[in-house]
Amino acid sequence: MVQESLLFSEEFLRQLEHLTMLTRRPVAGHLRGHHRSRRTGSGMVFTDYRPYSPGDDTRNLDWGTYLRLDRLILRLFEEEAALPVYIFLDVSRSMDFGAPSKFDFARKFAAALAYIGLINHDRVSIVAFSDGVVTEMPARSGKNQVWRALHFLERIEAGGGTSLQSAFRSFFGARRTRGLTVVISDFLDREGFERSFQVIRQFRHDVFAVHVMSPDELDPVLADEVLLVDSEEGGAARVRVTPDLVKAYHDTFLRYCAEIEAFCRSHGWGYLRATTATPLEDLMLKALREQGLLR
Amino acid sequence: MNLLSASPLWAAIVALAATLVVTALYLLKPPPRRLLVPSSLIWDRVLRESHRNRDRLRWWLSLLLAAVIAVSIVVAVTRPQLTGAGEAADRLVLVLDNSPTLATRTTDGATRWSHALAKARARLAARSPGTQVMLVDTMRRIATPGFEYRDAALERLQQLQVAYGGTPRVPDIAQAGDAQTVVISDGVQITGVPKSASLESVFEPVENAGITAFEVRPLPADPRRYQAFVEVSNAGGADRSIEIAIAGVGGRRISRIVNVPAGGARAQLIDISSLEAGPVRASLAMPGDGLEADDVAYALLPMRRVVRVGLVSKGNPYLEKSLRAQPRVQLTAMSPQRFAERRDIDVWVFDRFAPATQPAAPALLFRPNSVSWLPAPGNEIADVTVAAWDGAHPLLENVSLRDLVVERAVATRPASGARERDVVLVSARGNMPLVVAHEGAARRVSFAFGLEDSNFALHAEFPLFLGNALDWLAGERGAFAAGLGMVEVPVAKARVVAPDGTELPAQAVPGGTLFEVTEPGMFTAVSASQRLRVAANLLDRRVTDINRSPLAPLQSAAIEAAQAPRFPLDPWAALLLAAALLLIFEWWTWNRRVTV
DSSP states (O other): OOOGGGOOOHHHHHHHHTOOBOOSSOBOOOSEEEEEEEEEESOSEEEEEEEOOTTSOGGGBOHHHHHHHSOOEEEEEEEEEOOEEEEEEEOSGGGSOTTTTHHHHHHHHHHHHHHHHHHTTOEEEEEEESSSEEEEEEEEOSGGGHHHHHHHHHHOOOOSOOOHHHHHHHHHTSOOOOOEEEEEEOOOOTTOHHHHHHHHHHTTOEEEEEEEEOHHHHSOOOOSEEEEEETTTOOEEEEEOOHHHHHHHHHHHHHHHHHHHHHHHHTTOEEEEEETTSOHHHIIIIIHHHHTSBO | OOSOOOOHHHHHHHHHHHHHHHHHHHHTOOOOEEEEESOSHHHHHHHHHTOTHHHHHHHHHHHHHHHHHHHHHHHHHHOOOOOOTTOOOOEEEEEEOOSGGGGOBOTTSSBHHHHHHHHHHHHHHTSOTTOEEEEEETTOOSSSOOEEEHHHHHHHHHHOOOOOSSOOBOOOOGGGTTOEEEEEEOSSSOBOOOTTSEEEEOOOOOOOEEEEEEEEEEETTEEEEEEEEEEEEEOSSSOEEEEEEEEOGGGOEEEEEEEEOTTOEEEEEEEOTTSOSEEEEEEEEOTTOSOSTTSEEEEEEOOOOOEEEEEEOSOOHHHHHHHHHSTTEEEEEEOGGGOOOOTTOSEEEEESOOOSSOOSSOEEEESOOOOTTSOOEEEEEEEEEEEEEOTTSGGGTTOOOTTOEEEEEEEEOOOTTOGGGEEEEEEEGGGEEEEEEEOSSSOEEEESSOGGGBSGGGSTTHHHHHHHHHHHHTTOOOOEEEOSEEEEESOTTOEEEOTTSOEEOEEEETTEEEEEEOSOEEEEEEOSSOEEEEEEOOOOHHHHOTTOOOSOOOOOHHHHHHHSOSOOSOHHHHHHHHHHHHHHHHHHHHHTTSOO
């Protein structure tokens, strides 16, 4: 039985079924799918001609050219491949914050994306990470894999620190087909997000960053004097809260978000700031379409 | 205002304790609430950028503010009597002349008294708070002067006022020792200034005219008519024409203009028979007059009516003729056998007789026989020599007893218990009373001798005496004349009502009532059995002569102003105000999280 928090309404699912995940780069995969690939083969979209070589599929010979030029010319078509989608879900302890918690929100977000990918026969992998890869769902495709994906997501629990870099290194250390990497995280990584993203960049993946945040995180309501305890590291800092300090925190937080967004944009990646107060439907049906992740 | 006036040591201890309490409260603040945050990554950045040391600074600033507020309040409440730096606590005797002439207005619109107060305050303000000050007044309103701290003396100074009655003099202050003595006076009336004292002058020559005598009396020739005797003195440096006005009941007014030479006086007799009976007010008007208190005077114009006299005598032609000669007397003569109490008699005259029971009407008795309601007569004494008589009593007004010869008299003693109400008018050698006036429910005048035993009836003043006696016995007497200041009236346990109808605080004294009068007026002392009008007037030529001072005139107003304390607010009140402002500031900074 899937957790109720991961269940969507029938209407929402119907709307999701009309969506497709997009990637800005041609897909390197070889399994047949609905996305443009670099390979030429038996697709529908004509790309080029080349001289016939023995062993080529004679169904693609351009007979009209042969009659005019008396040469065997082969028509080439863009092969449509399945899109490898890597959904990285941050399950560190920092995600277990807010009401609703960022973790639940992120899981639901990941479930929706996985649903879209699976029904479009993309090869969807879900990677739960904290300070490394915690667990992963191997690449699956097809609508019948939806329940597996949901069961995978419901079994995940929040815990541990955050290390995007080690998670990416660990996952992409094995040979992976280039594809779309969606990172759903709060990006509260002490090692910094730049070095982590550089790892993905090396593997030339198309990246879409979903920055999950809670409204309480952005505008905290604090007493005069508080002892701030880090949920991941356990360190504490005594803070005398002033309006100026709260404003400085707010500004710094937004600046941090802007830095991540700027980094992503500079590399042609997508970025979405998703607060837990925003309805998931709005994000999926509007924001992600505007950002070009979905169509 | 002086709350605690603690010693500096105590104040310091309390201030230190308050500071420690404040600090302890700051240190004992409850621990901050633990708040779990997803990550301290952003907070670390924020705190790194906002200088963490500022928090500590804010804490110290907050503690400092709280400590300053606490110490300010403690110091303002305890009011430590500090000695100025390098200055030993000293002692000062400050003598203020609060005699009546200090009420004189000065050319700047103030009074000599307000200048004296300003000088006194300036003197005290120049001293350190630890100075021991003895405040003394020349009219002895401060009953028991003693050394006190400066601020206490300043407060006592505010309560001091110009006083009337008595002679102003610097009291002999034995306990003052070697303390510095400063006398602030206008020098007009003050006496007894110690040679070692420094004298500060508040004197300023001012034009002044005043009524120095005012009396209403019947014309000797016709007791039905009255005249007012008014004396006006001019204390100024120039001859002045002064208008005297005498106003009676119903607004009737008689005025005269009198030319009074500089430094001189003029008396006027004004026929006031046309005025109705009741209070009479004499006033004068002169532009630039310096002293108000001597510009008015009050007297009472008695009611003029027929007095029904009952003479009970075996036959005394002198007495009967003299009574019949009184202009307002309606005489009824009868023998002792025919005597009976009657309600149509205003005054009884008993000659060698006294009824067994006291008559309801007042009585004049010449050698009465022994009855229970009169003091028991003693032995008969021959060849009595008059030793003394009370010429100030209304009964003996204009009457001289110098040539009185008494052949025989009966020694009488006032009855025990009634001693307070008996006034011996005439006494013989050995303090033997010859004539006694008795105040009571019914007045009486008792002679210890008969008229045929003396030559009194042959005296020219005898009809005057009879007139006085009938007036007094019939209750037609003038007002009780009193000066300003403490007044004692011979009415026991009386209420004293001022001219405006308010009741004055009064104190019962043996045989009378004591109260204070601060301005001229016609007062009324009312007891259960008596009602007495009291005409309180200044009528003192020494007071009216306000320019008779050996002191140098007052300095100019500019110098006076420069000597006045520049900061009128009490320092302790200022400290409290500062604490309140700091408290508001602290609240403001706390709201803006500048302080913690």
